[in-house]
Amino acid sequence: MNRDQFRSFLKDHLLILDGATGTALQKSGMPVGxxxxxxxxxxxxxxxxxxxxYFKAGSxxxxxxxxxxxxxxxxxxxxxxxxxxxxxRLAEISRKAAGEKGLVAGDISSTGKFIExxxxxxxxxxxxxxxxxxxxxxxGGVDFFMIETMIDLQEARAALxxxxxxxxxxxxxxxxxxxxxxxxxxxxxxxxxxxxQSLGADAIGCNCSTGPQDMLEFIKAMMPxxxxxxIAKPNAGLPRLIGNKTVFxxxxxxxxQYGPLLAGAGVSIIGGCCGSDPSYIRxxxxxxxxxxxSPLKPPAFSAVTSxxxxxxxxxxxxxxxxxxxxxxxGRKTLQDELRxxxxxxxxxxxxxxxxxxxxxxxVNTGMPGINEKKKMTELVGLLAAFTDTPLCLDxxxxxxxxxxxxxxxxxxxxxxxxGEKTKIERLLPVAAKYGAMFILMPLDDRGIPKTARERExxxxxxxxxxxxxxxxxxxxxxxxxxMTVSSDQEAAKKTLELIRWCSREFHINSLVGLxxxxxxLPNRSLINRAFLAMAVVEGVNVVIANPSSEGLIxxxxxxxxxxxxDKNSRNYIASQTGSIESKDVAPHPAxxxxxxxxxxxxxxxxxxxxxxxxxxxxxxxxHRPGDLADRQLIPAIxxxxxxxxxxxxxxxxxxxxxxxxxxxxxxxxxxxxAVKADSPAKSQIVLATxxxxxxxxxxxxxxxxxRNHGFIVHDLGKDVEARSIVDKAxxxxxxxxxxxxxxxxxxxxxxxxxxxxxxxxxxCRFLIGGAVVDQAYADEIGADAYAPDAHMAVKIARQLISI
Numbered sequence: 001m002n003r004d005q006f007r008s009f010l011k012d013h014l015l016i017l018d019g020a021t022g023t024a025l026q027k028s029g030m031p032v033g034x035x036x037x038x039x040x041x042x043x044x045x046x047x048x049x050x051x052x053x054y055f056k057a058g059s060x061x062x063x064x065x066x067x068x069x070x071x072x073x074x075x076x077x078x079x080x081x082x083x084x085x086x087x088x089r090l091a092e093i094s095r096k097a098a099g100e101k102g103l104v105a106g107d108i109s110s111t112g113k114f115i116e117x118x119x120x121x122x123x124x125x126x127x128x129x130x131x132x133x134x135x136x137x138x139x140g141g142v143d144f145f146m147i148e149t150m151i152d153l154q155e156a157r158a159a160l161x162x163x164x165x166x167x168x169x170x171x172x173x174x175x176x177x178x179x180x181x182x183x184x185x186x187x188x189x190x191x192x193x194x195x196x197q198s199l200g201a202d203a204i205g206c207n208c209s210t211g212p213q214d215m216l217e218f219i220k221a222m223m224p225x226x227x228x229x230x231i232a233k234p235n236a237g238l239p240r241l242i243g244n245k246t247v248f249x250x251x252x253x254x255x256x257q258y259g260p261l262l263a264g265a266g267v268s269i270i271g272g273c274c275g276s277d278p279s280y281i282r283x284x285x286x287x288x289x290x291x292x293x294s295p296l297k298p299p300a301f302s303a304v305t306s307x308x309x310x311x312x313x314x315x316x317x318x319x320x321x322x323x324x325x326x327x328x329x330g331r332k333t334l335q336d337e338l339r340x341x342x343x344x345x346x347x348x349x350x351x352x353x354x355x356x357x358x359x360x361x362x363v364n365t366g367m368p369g370i371n372e373k374k375k376m377t378e379l380v381g382l383l384a385a386f387t388d389t390p391l392c393l394d395x396x397x398x399x400x401x402x403x404x405x406x407x408x409x410x411x412x413x414x415x416x417x418x419g420e421k422t423k424i425e426r427l428l429p430v431a432a433k434y435g436a437m438f439i440l441m442p443l444d445d446r447g448i449p450k451t452a453r454e455r456e457x458x459x460x461x462x463x464x465x466x467x468x469x470x471x472x473x474x475x476x477x478x479x480x481x482x483m484t485v486s487s488d489q490e491a492a493k494k495t496l497e498l499i500r501w502c503s504r505e506f507h508i509n510s511l512v513g514l515x516x517x518x519x520x521l522p523n524r525s526l527i528n529r530a531f532l533a534m535a536v537v538e539g540v541n542v543v544i545a546n547p548s549s550e551g552l553i554x555x556x557x558x559x560x561x562x563x564x565x566d567k568n569s570r571n572y573i574a575s576q577t578g579s580i581e582s583k584d585v586a587p588h589p590a591x592x593x594x595x596x597x598x599x600x601x602x603x604x605x606x607x608x609x610x611x612x613x614x615x616x617x618x619x620x621x622x623h624r625p626g627d628l629a630d631r632q633l634i635p636a637i638x639x640x641x642x643x644x645x646x647x648x649x650x651x652x653x654x655x656x657x658x659x660x661x662x663x664x665x666x667x668x669x670x671x672x673x674a675v676k677a678d679s680p681a682k683s684q685i686v687l688a689t690x691x692x693x694x695x696x697x698x699x700x701x702x703x704x705x706x707r708n709h710g711f712i713v714h715d716l717g718k719d720v721e722a723r724s725i726v727d728k729a730x731x732x733x734x735x736x737x738x739x740x741x742x743x744x745x746x747x748x749x750x751x752x753x754x755x756x757x758x759x760x761x762x763x764c765r766f767l768i769g770g771a772v773v774d775q776a777y778a779d780e781i782g783a784d785a786y787a788p789d790a791h792m793a794v795k796i797a798r799q800l801i802s803i
Contacts, residue, residue: 001103001143001169001170002168002170003168003170003202007170007228007229010203010229010268010293011293011296012293013293014263014267014268014269014288014291014292014293015060015061015103015268015270016058016059016060016061016270016271016281016284016285016288017060017063017146017233017269017270017271017272018051018054018059018061018063018271018272018281019054019271019273019276019277019278019280019281020272020273020274020275020276020277021047021050021065021067022036022067022745023274023745024277025039025046025047025050028043028046028049029046030043030046032691032692032749033691033692035068035074035076035079036067036068037065037066037069037079037086037090038077040065040093041086044093047065047093047097048093048096048097050278051094051097051098054278054281055097056278057278057281057282058281058282058286059271059281060102061098061103061104061105061143062094062102062103062104062105063094063105063106063107063146063148064087064090064091064093064094064105064107064137064140064142065093065094066087066090066091066106066107066133067107067149068109069083069086069087069090069107069108069133069136070083070108070109070111070129070130071132071133072111072112072121072129073111073694076719083129083132084132084133084135085136086136087106087133087135087136087139087140088137088140090140091106091136091137091140092140094140094142095141103143103144104141104142105142105143105144105145105172106137106138106140106144106145106146107146107148108130108133108137108145108147108148108159108163109147109148109149110150110151110152111155112695113126113697114152114155114655114697115158116154116407117154117381117382117384117407117652118152118185118385118409118651118655123158123406123407126155126158126159127158127161127165128162130159130162130163131162131166134166138166138167138169142169143169144170144172144202145169145170145171145172147159147160147163147171147172147173147174148173148174148207148208148233149174149176149207149208150183151175151176151183151184151185151697152183152184152185153175153183153185153187153192153195153196153307153409153410154185154307154409156173156175157195157196157199157409159173160196160199160200160201161406164199164200170202170203171200172202172203172205172231173201173203173204173205174204174206174231175187175189175192175204175206175207176207176208176771177189177206177209177210177215177218178209179210179214180647181217181218181221182308182650184697184698185307185308185650185651185652186307186308186650186651186652187307187308188221188308188310189206189218189219189221189222190221190222190225190310191305191306191307191308191309191410192204193222193225194225194303194305194310194411195305195307195409195410195411197226197227197435198435199411201228202228202229203228203230203231203268204222204226204228204230205219205230205231205233205267205269206218206219206231206232206233207231207232207234207271207273208233208234208235208273208274208771209235209771210234211234211236211237211238211250212232212234212250212255212258212261212262213258214234215232215234216232216258216262219232219265219266220265222266223265223266224299225299225303226266226296226298226299227296227298228296229267229268229269229293229296230265230267230268230269231267231268231269231270232262232269232270232271233270233271233272233273234255234272234273235272235273235274235276236248236249236250236251236272236273236274236275236280237249237250237254237255237275238774238776239275239747239772239773240777240780241747241748241751241777241780241781244748244751246744246745246747246748246772247275248274248275248276252279252280252282252283255272255283255284256280256283256284256286256287257287259284259287259288259291260287260288260291263288263293263294268293268294270284270288271284272284274772275744300474301314301474302314302437302474302509303411303437304410304411304412304413304437305390305410305411306384306387306388306389306390306391306409306410307384307409307410308388309388309389309390311359311360311390313477313509313542314509314541315503315539315541315565317541317565318556318557318560318565318566318571319536319540319541319542319543319556319559319560319565320359320360320541321358321360321542321543321545321547321553322358322359322360322361322362322413322511322542322545323349323353323358323360323545323546324362324513324515324544324545324546325349325352325353325362325546325548326346326349326350326353326363326364326379327363327364328366328367329364329366329367333345334346334349335367338365338367338370338375339369342609343379343382344607344609344610346379346382346383347607350387351387351605352548353546353548354387354389356547356553357547357552357553357556358389358547359389359390360389360390360391360392360413361387361389361392362391362392362394362415362544363376363379363391363392363393363394363404365379365395365400366394366395366396366397372395372397372400373397373399373404376395376400376403376404377403377404377407380393380404380408381407384408384410384652385606385652385656386605386606386656390412390413391408391412391413392412392413392414392415392439393405393408393412393414393436394416396416396423398427398430401414401427401430402430402433402434405430405433405434405436406434408434411437412434412436412437413436413437413439413477414427414430414431414436414437414438414439415438415439416440416441417431417439417440417462418440418443418444418458418462419443419444419445419458419461419462420443420444420445421444421445424462428465428466428469428471429469431471431475432466432469432470432471436475438475438476438477439478439479440459440462440463440477440478441479441481442455442456442458442459442481442498443455443458443481444458444461448481448483452494452495452498452501455481455494455498456498459502459506459508460506462476463476463508473507473508473509474509476508476509477508477510477511477542478502478508478509478510478511479510479512479513480495480496480511480512480535480540481495482495482514482516482517482531483495483516484516484517484519484520484521485517485518485521485527486518486519486520491517492531495512495517495535496535496538499512499535499538499539500538500539502539503538503540503541509541510539510540510541510542511540511541511542511543511544512532512535512540512544513543513545514528514531514532514543514544514545514552515528515544515545515546517531525552528545528549528552529551529552529555532545532552532555532556532559533555533558533559533562536559536562536565537562537563539563543556553575557571557575558572560572595614595621596618596623596628596631596632598614599611599618599628599633599636600632600635600639601636602614602660603632603633603636603640603657603660603664604636604640604643605656605657605660606653606658606659606660608656608659608660608663611664612663612664612667615664615668616667625671626672628668629665629672633661633664633668634709636657637657637661637705637708637709640654640657640658641654641705641791641794644789644791645791645792651701654701654790654791655701655704658701658704658705658708659704661708662704662707662708665707665708682710682711682712683711683712683736683797683801684713684714684732684733684734684735685711685713685734685735685736685738685767685797686714686716686725686728686732686734686736686737686738687699687702687703687713687714687738687739688715688717688718688720688724688725688737688738688739688740688753689717689718689719689720689739689740689742690720690722690739690740690741690746690747690750691719691720691721691722691746691749691752692719692743692745692746692749693719693741693742693743693746693749694718694719695718695742695743695770696717696718698740698769698789698790699715699718699738699740699769700715701790702740702769702787702794703715704790705791705793705794706794709794709797709798712732714728714732714734722749722752722756723756725737725753725757726753726756726757726762729757729764730760730762734762734764735764735800735801736764736765736766736767736800736801737753737757737762737764737765737766737767738767738768738793738797739753739754739768739783740768740769741768741770741772741773742770742771742772743772747770747772747773747777750768750773750781750783751780751781751782754766754781755782758782765784765785765800765801766782766783766784767783767784767785767787767793767796767800768781768783768785768786769786769793773786774786774788
């Protein structure tokens, strides 16, 4: 089934997938703690029987049993070198179950590692692992691919790129959102959708973590921006422990009631996740037998995204501001830092521009004496993790742009492409491959046109050419190409004429770079602001400027009122009354003269580069190591936790700050011990992912955060026997045992640990966490508390040791 056939099928048919597989196979005898993939290879009839039951119940497709079939996951069982063969053989088993009529989706999921720029695994390493898995699934005869249960948008991108670069089969992507509507790394449904559909996913949606009621809200958020079919594969409600078994609180009848609601909201592919079985699929088939997918009406909109934010561009939205300052041209401090490999000035500029009103950040690394491609990818990685603001990648080199687009965890804007034949031929394929928007400069091989009409013709020509790559007007922003009025009095008028044509006749977004118009004139900011007001009235959608320039943002808001772009003058009034929200973050250390405040800020912003030098300076000035830890570092990481709790920070920022804190303590801890050898004993905590569960991302983050807050942490790793956990707690006199589980099949092991610990007479407290558990489950198994994330784990642990 090729991509066109897949989409054609979904125009007239709801595709019903299968339900849960792992829990059903456990009922068939699969033990906890073994490699599920290896067990099925040894017991293929168990999977064939289950999947045939799903087809009989009404599934049109089943997922191959390759959820953990990537090399890093199989390495947990010493099977990594057999990844391709294992995927091929498992796909063949599902192919046998499907027969001639059923479809088989090649199942791809997380490696269990964070991918750069948020983790240690190189992006190309992740792509390589997924390509290996894709190759095996293709050999096994899958019909399409389902990239599912993804908690990290960057990892989903790596898997999607692997499929697209290996074959032409359809590739669907399903993210996992928590009840707050965000993935573990902070991505919302709309940002995920826009990023993935721009990258070429054939269907997008969500599965796991939530029941159908919450998932319905995620689908409703996606639908207005969707250009591809949507997917929903919810859990059967919430898990509960009854006896020693995990059950879900939603039966097939109640589950089925959400089928028509999900289909009505735009879902074309539907199934069940944790807690479901063939009876749930049978009910879905029954209630959806007369349903056809809602007609797909691709919306017209322009948007760029970061991993956590979407910026919409167009006549119905406020004028978008692209901050221009991360560009080494004429900026010696930035040039020196880029050559030396430091990023303090980049961080400062990013924060300053964002806090002063930039919606997008332009990033340029073109200067003599550095490797532009290497430096561009480094800054893209830094900024993607450091700020929520989407990026505009500024380079004329296709290799630089492709390298940056490949690792950027969002939908970027390219600055820029022109009507020059070489640029079109080299840059358009790159923009199309990664689904980027691009700025179009209306000049060609003959140079800069003298009249607005000549510029219009170039726009029309490039637009037609871009259409051959699947680009639409929504993917393009026309640069007004403003020249300085000091040398050409008509320059601004020509640009305004082009903007007017873009807005009122050709109906395409337009842009101006404000600083060009005033070059060579005194009081340039006054000329820039006047030109901005004129451009806004003519319909400009985007400006490239320094948002920190005095009066610029207020002039933008006032102009939007006069141009009718600020409904009921809401933004203008809010800005004048002080009710526009701003992020509650500390000032960047480079902006702050007070050394102690700079140390505090470095932790809040996760600046690992500068923290040690700042602490060394503080020690040299006579500050006590213990005071620096107690009065600056601990309050700073506490502030980070508060920002995380308020949804101002997300997991990447939390990790960056934690790593900066870790680096700070690497330097301070020996000094503290030397000053005070008789320091009081710290609270001890034993952490482990329970027996049978090999997921430990969340537990590792908790361990890092607890250490940052002064706990002595004994991290036993994953897949740990209850006996080992209890023995370690007895040995260390642990104050707390922390347990993690990410699967419904292993969460019951938490109760085993707690029961054993109590039988041994341990008086410690028990803290549990993981996607499948909650406070109600903690109460059921006798745990003292449940923590939904790393920040709360620290907060609750402190409370537990004070009881």
